[in-house]
Amino acid sequence: MTNLAFKLAVDPVANPFLLTVFGETAANDSDTTRKTHNMAAGSDEGVAAARSLGDLSHAVYNRVQPAGDGNNLLFIDYWNSIEGLMQFFSNPDVQKGGDLVFKRRDPIVWRPSPGLPNFNLPAPYGRNERFVGLVHGPVKSYTAAEALVTELLRKAANRHRANGLITREWYFRLNPPGTPEALEAIGVDVWFDKAGMEATYADPTELAGFGDLFTARPSTSTWQKPAGQWVEW
Numbered sequence: 001m002t003n004l005a006f007k008l009a010v011d012p013v014a015n016p017f018l019l020t021v022f023g024e025t026a027a028n029d030s031d032t033t034r035k036t037h038n039m040a041a042g043s044d045e046g047v048a049a050a051r052s053l054g055d056l057s058h059a060v061y062n063r064v065q066p067a068g069d070g071n072n073l074l075f076i077d078y079w080n081s082i083e084g085l086m087q088f089f090s091n092p093d094v095q096k097g098g099d100l101v102f103k104r105r106d107p108i109v110w111r112p113s114p115g116l117p118n119f120n121l122p123a124p125y126g127r128n129e130r131f132v133g134l135v136h137g138p139v140k141s142y143t144a145a146e147a148l149v150t151e152l153l154r155k156a157a158n159r160h161r162a163n164g165l166i167t168r169e170w171y172f173r174l175n176p177p178g179t180p181e182a183l184e185a186i187g188v189d190v191w192f193d194k195a196g197m198e199a200t201y202a203d204p205t206e207l208a209g210f211g212d213l214f215t216a217r218p219s220t221s222t223w224q225k226p227a228g229q230w231v232e233w
Contacts, residue, residue, distance in 0.1 A: 012054055012080035015112040018171045019085065020134075020186070021075040021098075023105030028071060030062065033101060034228045040097030042231025051233070053088045054081030060230045061132055061223035064194075073102070074223050076132070076188070082174070085109065110171030110186050115146030117153045119168040121161065127192035130166075130225050133201060135210065136186035137218030142172060145185050145213060152209045163200050164193025185213070197222065 025033045037060065040046070050058070056078045063072035079085045088094060089107070098105060139145040149170050160168070173184035191197040200206055201222070210218060 013082075014080075016056055016078040016080045017082055017085065017112070017174065018110040018169070018186070018188070019075070019077040019079055019107065020110065021073075021077075021102075021105055021107045023073055023102035025071040025073050026099075026101060026103045030071070030226055031228060033071070033073065034226065034230055036100050038229075038231045040100050046094075046097075047231065047233060050088055053084030054079045055085070055088070055233075056080055057233060059232050060226060062226040064131070064222040064224050073226075074132070074134075074221075079109075082109070108186075109174040111174040113142065113146065113170075113172055115143070115150070116170040116172075117150045117168070118170075119153055119157060119165070121166060123166050123192045127164075129192055129194065131191045131194050131197050132223040133189040133191065133197055133220070134186065134223070135218050135220045136184065137214040138216050139183050139185045139213055140215055141183065145170075145172075148209065148213050149185075149187065156206075160200060163196030164191045165196075165200075166190045166192055183215075194224070 027033045027036065041050075041058070057076075059076045061074040061076070063074070065072065153168060157165075157168075167188070167190045169188045171186050171188070173182050173186070175181055189197070201220075
């Protein structure tokens, strides 16, 4: 990544935005993808540029999947400047870096809301593995979604924590200016126990409440940390 001359244009917000980038990798093997990612997004200059514009955190996951299901990668970033995010990704060098890593990708920005729950507890000592569960889809309304996911978490928080839940966060899709409103929500779970995560999601009662939340069948997926050293912050 070269010729990046950025500066933070606005004050950061208190509650960060979520950026998810789902995609199929350009390379067929994870090690090549890792090296390309670290070269394109992990240089000292590139990391400094992203941070200067409000990128608080960058994490990488690959799909927990059956063999032969493709090479899928997920980036989860937290930004506290939406203007900085847009400025960063409008840079041609950043776009070229994304093209080197992904064959195709779907970047989506999600906004926080005071009415959405945020469950966040530290992981126990020595439980260093990390797994992510995602669910996202169209919702009936913002207020209805806030009430429903808050109640679902209230009923299940203790049980899910016992199964290894670290965080559960919800966001609404951020609609670009001048575009039609898209009522869409995403739930992001982070776990330290893969077996506990899978047992939770296999329980029919876990997803039963989502029937009143989404207006169409939601997309669900599970993710894990890829092997090797990936540049994250």
